[in-house]
Amino acid sequence: MKASRTIAWALLMAVTALSLGAQGIAPAGYARQFRDSPNASPSRLHWLGTDELGRDRFARIVYGTRISLLLAPAAALVTTLFATFIGGLAGYLGGTWSRLAMGFTDLFLSLPWLFLLITVRALLPLNVSPLTSVVITFLVLGLLGWAAAARVLCATARSLDHSDFLLQARASGISRFRTFLVHVVPNFKPVLFAQFWISIPVFIIAEANLGALGLGVAEPLPSLGSLLRELQEMVTLRPEPWRFLPLAVLIVVISSFPVLLKKEEVRA
Amino acid sequence: MRELLRDRVPVTARFVAFGLAIAWLVGIAFAFSSVVWAAPGWNLFSTSVSGLFLSIPAAVLGLLAVIFNVPVSLAIAAIVFPKIFRYLRNVLAKTYRMEHITAARAKGLSETRILFYHAFPVAAPQILALAGISVSLALGASIPVEALCGIPGIGQLAWQAALGRDLPLLVNLTVLVTLVTLMANSGADVIAHISGHRP
Numbered sequence: 001m002k003a004s005r006t007i008a009w010a011l012l013m014a015v016t017a018l019s020l021g022a023q024g025i026a027p028a029g030y031a032r033q034f035r036d037s038p039n040a041s042p043s044r045l046h047w048l049g050t051d052e053l054g055r056d057r058f059a060r061i062v063y064g065t066r067i068s069l070l071l072a073p074a075a076a077l078v079t080t081l082f083a084t085f086i087g088g089l090a091g092y093l094g095g096t097w098s099r100l101a102m103g104f105t106d107l108f109l110s111l112p113w114l115f116l117l118i119t120v121r122a123l124l125p126l127n128v129s130p131l132t133s134v135v136i137t138f139l140v141l142g143l144l145g146w147a148a149a150a151r152v153l154c155a156t157a158r159s160l161d162h163s164d165f166l167l168q169a170r171a172s173g174i175s176r177f178r179t180f181l182v183h184v185v186p187n188f189k190p191v192l193f194a195q196f197w198i199s200i201p202v203f204i205i206a207e208a209n210l211g212a213l214g215l216g217v218a219e220p221l222p223s224l225g226s227l228l229r230e231l232q233e234m235v236t237l238r239p240e241p242w243r244f245l246p247l248a249v250l251i252v253v254i255s256s257f258p259v260l261l262k263k264e265e266v267r268a
Numbered sequence: 269m270r271e272l273l274r275d276r277v278p279v280t281a282r283f284v285a286f287g288l289a290i291a292w293l294v295g296i297a298f299a300f301s302s303v304v305w306a307a308p309g310w311n312l313f314s315t316s317v318s319g320l321f322l323s324i325p326a327a328v329l330g331l332l333a334v335i336f337n338v339p340v341s342l343a344i345a346a347i348v349f350p351k352i353f354r355y356l357r358n359v360l361a362k363t364y365r366m367e368h369i370t371a372a373r374a375k376g377l378s379e380t381r382i383l384f385y386h387a388f389p390v391a392a393p394q395i396l397a398l399a400g401i402s403v404s405l406a407l408g409a410s411i412p413v414e415a416l417c418g419i420p421g422i423g424q425l426a427w428q429a430a431l432g433r434d435l436p437l438l439v440n441l442t443v444l445v446t447l448v449t450l451m452a453n454s455g456a457d458v459i460a461h462i463s464g465h466r467p
Contacts (some may be wrong), residue, residue, distance in 0.1 A: 044328060112449055114326075115407040115442045122430040122438055205325050209412050212327035213427055231331045232416065247328055254323030 008259040011252050019066035026059035029077025030149060031220040041240070048242045051230060061246055064222030068204050069253070071138040076199035078142030080148060080192050087150030088188060092180050102154060108147040116144060117206065121215045133218035137210060141203045149195040156191050194261060203256040208250060217242075224250050272425060273444075280414070280421030284406045287344025294345065294355055295352030303360040304379060317351030323344065330413035340417045347409040349399075355398050363391045393460045400456035404449040 027046070028034075038054040040046055048057040052237060065100035090101030120140050128136070160166060167181045204224065210216035211225015212232075212233070291396045321329070326347045333343040349370065364387060372386045407422075414423035422441060429437040 034338065081440070086432050109454070110404075110446060110450055111442065112404050112408045112445045115445050118411065118426060118430040119435075119438045119442050122433050122435065125431070131285070201323070205323070208325040209327045212325060212331075213415055213430075215430055219399055225325075228325065228331075229327055231335075232329060247465075251323045255319050258319070 004259055008256040012256040015065060016069055018067055019062055026267055027060045029054045030054065030060050030063040030193065030222050042242055048245060060222040060227060064224050064227045065249055067134060067205060067221065071134060072200045073127040073205040075138040075142035075203045076196050076233035079145045079199050080196045083143065083149035083195060084188060086146065087194050088157045088185065091154035092184050093163065095267065098154065098168045105147045105150050109239065116210065117210065117212050121210065122142060124247055130164055130221040132220045136222060137207060142225065144201065145199055152191060153188060156266060157184060160187055163225030190258060194216060197257060197261055204254060210239050214266050219234045276421050276425055279419060280410055280423060283341045283419065283421065284344060284410055287341035288348060288402060290342065290345035291348035291352055295356055297359055298353045299356035302357055302365055305340050314353065318353050321346050321350045324405050326409045327412035327416055330416045335418050340413060340419060341412050344409055346405055348405050351405060352398065352402055356395065359391050359394045360387065363387045366390065396456040396460045400453035401453035407445050407448065
């Protein structure tokens, strides 16, 4: 098991390093069009060829991976924050609050996730600047993904309910809110980390689905999702292997995450 | 609205049901074989296959189905199967570690009898709950798959509504799908209740 973790780390590190160094590595900007050579095959100039608008595919993959790899953790952070406050607070306060919040969470969980996602995404403007579309897409993911994590946190908070240190905090006259922030939340750390780590690949996949449907990041900004849209042309064209590369990057990234989590952390 | 749905609901229902059936067959086969048989090579194989399918977005699986010319409901099956398999395997593994199974083994009961009379009744409520959830998973997967494979069903309608910003239609569809999901979940609960396996 140890070897697989090392491999996963190495792969994830390599992909992250490549994407962070995008400016230095990519032969051209992600939006630069080489109009003389659209749909080109791999060559010395364009390592992975160009897309139908003549943009360098390698550059787009590197920049697209960067966007997905930077913003999915940001969305995961939003989600864990939400889950801490909704789930954690509900579990800590107990009683009616807990029942109310968990009822709301259950309601949220029973909504079909992808339908909800495209409904909310359609509510928000689609014809905005590319940068805004990135932020909107990942913010929506972050704001809609908290429910499952909130349930876990509620259970964790409830398990702390009768602990001695909370009794002592109460006996010392610390306010309930301060007790929550200073004495309860730090105990969430392992659970929070696991939830944060689990959410990242979920968000990358969700963005990829949105992107492939044309509801994600707007052109010309690339993301792993919008790069996958190119596969659509292959239904009519003959399949060229290098067009599968965004998919390969996606698979490597997504499958690295669960390997890095220890088994106990997943169950927590 | 009613006319839109009349043509589309049967399409989605048929192809989601077919996909779910395949997903369950494969999921059950994989989960039982990896728990009961427990060969290390097979475990590694089934875990990596399900991991691979888990890390491919639903949209791409739909496209791959078109590219390689296989029935599109197989894409639904490929999306739902790894989740069924993993959950089922965990549930069964937990059940097989219980002491009454060891006792049954010690008495020399056959594996089939242990499975159907000793393991299955214990795991049944969780498996039924999973059945409810799998319906919602398959319906969720129907959006990207139908949209990209050009199948005129509910998912495609939702996608077109989202692109055209037709909010009333989109909200109605979401409510409809939520109702179906809730019905599937409560159906599973009711069956569990009737058969006396309260979770």
